[in-house]
Amino acid sequence: MSLLSIKSLSKNFGGLQALNEISLEVQEGSVHGLMGANGAGKTTLFSIIAGNQRASSGSILFAGHPIDGLRPDQVCRRGISRTFQIVRPFAGLSVRENVEIAILYGREAPPKVSEAAALAQEILTDIGLDASADQPAGSLTLSGRKRLEVARALGTEPRLLMLDEVMAGLTPVEVTDMIVSLRRVKESHGLTILIIEHVMSALTDMSDTITVLHHGEKIAQGTPQQIADNAAVQEAYFGVAEPLEVSA
Amino acid sequence: MTKASMTHTPIPAIAATLIGAILIVSLSIFMGSYWTVVALNLFMWIALTQSWSLFSGMTGYISLGHVVAYGIGAYLVATTFKIIPLWLSIPLGGLAAGVFALIVAIPVLRVRGPYFVILTFGLAELVKFILLYTETTFGKSSRLLFGAPKTETLLYWVAALAVVATLITYFVGRSRFGKGLAAVREDETAAETVGVPVTRLKVLAFAASAVIPGMVGGLMTMRSTYFDVLQVFNPTISFSIVTMAIIGGAGDARGPILGALFMLGLAELLWSTAPQLYFILLGLFLIGFVLFAPNGMIGLIKRRKRSSAGVAS
Numbered sequence: 001m002s003l004l005s006i007k008s009l010s011k012n013f014g015g016l017q018a019l020n021e022i023s024l025e026v027q028e029g030s031v032h033g034l035m036g037a038n039g040a041g042k043t044t045l046f047s048i049i050a051g052n053q054r055a056s057s058g059s060i061l062f063a064g065h066p067i068d069g070l071r072p073d074q075v076c077r078r079g080i081s082r083t084f085q086i087v088r089p090f091a092g093l094s095v096r097e098n099v100e101i102a103i104l105y106g107r108e109a110p111p112k113v114s115e116a117a118a119l120a121q122e123i124l125t126d127i128g129l130d131a132s133a134d135q136p137a138g139s140l141t142l143s144g145r146k147r148l149e150v151a152r153a154l155g156t157e158p159r160l161l162m163l164d165e166v167m168a169g170l171t172p173v174e175v176t177d178m179i180v181s182l183r184r185v186k187e188s189h190g191l192t193i194l195i196i197e198h199v200m201s202a203l204t205d206m207s208d209t210i211t212v213l214h215h216g217e218k219i220a221q222g223t224p225q226q227i228a229d230n231a232a233v234q235e236a237y238f239g240v241a242e243p244l245e246v247s248a
Numbered sequence: 249m250t251k252a253s254m255t256h257t258p259i260p261a262i263a264a265t266l267i268g269a270i271l272i273v274s275l276s277i278f279m280g281s282y283w284t285v286v287a288l289n290l291f292m293w294i295a296l297t298q299s300w301s302l303f304s305g306m307t308g309y310i311s312l313g314h315v316v317a318y319g320i321g322a323y324l325v326a327t328t329f330k331i332i333p334l335w336l337s338i339p340l341g342g343l344a345a346g347v348f349a350l351i352v353a354i355p356v357l358r359v360r361g362p363y364f365v366i367l368t369f370g371l372a373e374l375v376k377f378i379l380l381y382t383e384t385t386f387g388k389s390s391r392l393l394f395g396a397p398k399t400e401t402l403l404y405w406v407a408a409l410a411v412v413a414t415l416i417t418y419f420v421g422r423s424r425f426g427k428g429l430a431a432v433r434e435d436e437t438a439a440e441t442v443g444v445p446v447t448r449l450k451v452l453a454f455a456a457s458a459v460i461p462g463m464v465g466g467l468m469t470m471r472s473t474y475f476d477v478l479q480v481f482n483p484t485i486s487f488s489i490v491t492m493a494i495i496g497g498a499g500d501a502r503g504p505i506l507g508a509l510f511m512l513g514l515a516e517l518l519w520s521t522a523p524q525l526y527f528i529l530l531g532l533f534l535i536g537f538v539l540f541a542p543n544g545m546i547g548l549i550k551r552r553k554r555s556s557a558g559v560a561s
Contacts, residue, residue: 072437073442073443076442077443088438090439092430097427100427101444104424105439106442113422152438153442156442
């Protein structure tokens with residue numbers, strides 16, 4: 001069953017066609033990767049789904065209900081949470097308070113204020129940030145901030161988690177750690193994940209299905225293996241229509 | 249972990265606020281009329297700065313127009329004086345200020361940073377001149393208010409408002425509402441992405457922060473026994489509020505109290521002997537705090553506490 005269903009979604013900024021008639025089905029419980037070069041429209045697609053931007057045309061159904069036109073906070077309470085590629089922590093608040101706010105506002109049925117701190121601590125433990133809970137979020141390292149983006153998104157108790165390059169800028173060890181953490185929280189929270197990632201090994205490692213965007217168009221969709229073998233993808237990335245001949 | 253599960257009980261804070269207020273009120277009345285007026289001024293500034301802090305301290309939107317609320321309350325009470333009783337007109341003045349803030353909130357809160365500061369200042373001046381024009385048109389350059397309550401009576405009222413304003417700031421800071429406002433202050437886009445209804449919270453806080461200043465304005469116009477538009481809409485009132493909040497520190501209910509105490513203390517020391525020195529020193533303190541202690545006196549105290557705790561552990 002598809003949890004998120006996008007039908008012929010377009011977005012133009014003046015004369016620039018950022019997204020052109022994109023249709024996409026994200027299956028419940030799956031990890032769906034979004035791939036494409038810079039400017040392909042991946043983050044724009046995220047922003048439209050999350051309500052940060054409006055589509056020019058097209059429709060978005062989440063769990064069978066239309067969500068286009070809703071404000072970001074309403075989309076969030078419906079069960080969609082996103083992270084930002086350029087991290088946006090509440091820098092002056094503690095790491096725990098960052099997650100508490102997500103818990104208190106992002107859920108359909110929020111807990112009492114007095115229970116939020118303990119719930120936040122659980123999430124921080126899950127994502128490996130429990131030791132930094134009392135630090136100001138602004139003092140975290142990049143890897144910590146990326147984790148906080150994920151922790152805060154989890155605080156809203158999403159059904160669909162949208163991860164925008166949470167591994168960009170991390171060291172290989174940190175990437176491996178992040179993949180392990182994400183797999184764990186996906187299982188424990190029963191998540192569906194839509195993920196944008198430039199670290200290709202991470203993307204192919206995690207995704208069940210990958211959709212490739214190129215200049216705002218959807219050019220391919222399939223399993224990681226199918227995508228790797230796809231001629232259109234190779235053309236978009238390498239400018240050749242056929243696999244390179246390797247001379248012996 | 250222990251810190252996370254630890255919830256502070258609010259009772260000591262409530263008790264300290266009440267006891268402090270009662271002590272100052274009774275002591276000042278005991279010490280005579282001069283000190284009664286000093287105490288009245290103190291509570292007035294605490295109530296005003298505390299209310300300002302409820303919105304500006306928590307959201308980071310610096311309002312330079314809070315005098316509008318004060319003036320609207322004063323205007324309503326002055327124009328209805330002897331027509332409706334004070335116990336009714338003063339809360340109505342607060343309500344009118346709140347409703348006014350609610351109406352202007354949506355357009356005004358669309359801008360932030362320096363634009364918001366200038367816009368609120370300009371709005372306050374606009375309202376001042378509209379009312380000035382209205383009053384002169386009706387041939388009322390100022391209104392004398394005979395038979396206003398005694399200073400002691402006003403002191404009780406204003407002290408009560410200061411207590412209420414302090415407790416509101418204190419409780420909002422601990423509430424879900426307060427945490428949402430903090431998220432707004434830090435990053436509005438991130439706040440709405442995690443479910444914070446940003447516009448609704450800002451508008452509510454803005455309107456709420458105008459109510460008590462409206463009531464204070466009504467009471468203080470009784471104290472001066474005449475009403476003059478230029479006096480109750482004097483922008484210096486807005487400036488003083490912001491100064492006290494900067495020196496004391498906003499975003500913590502103790503900050504505005506410290507700020508008001510500090511500024512009134514300085515005024516008491518220097519006003520009659522060296523008024524020029526008062527303004528020079530005030531300017532220096534303001535610069536000093538902005539540069540070296542942006543979170544005000546309360547920020548300094550917290551920093552000291554934290555560093556001594558760090559040494560102890």
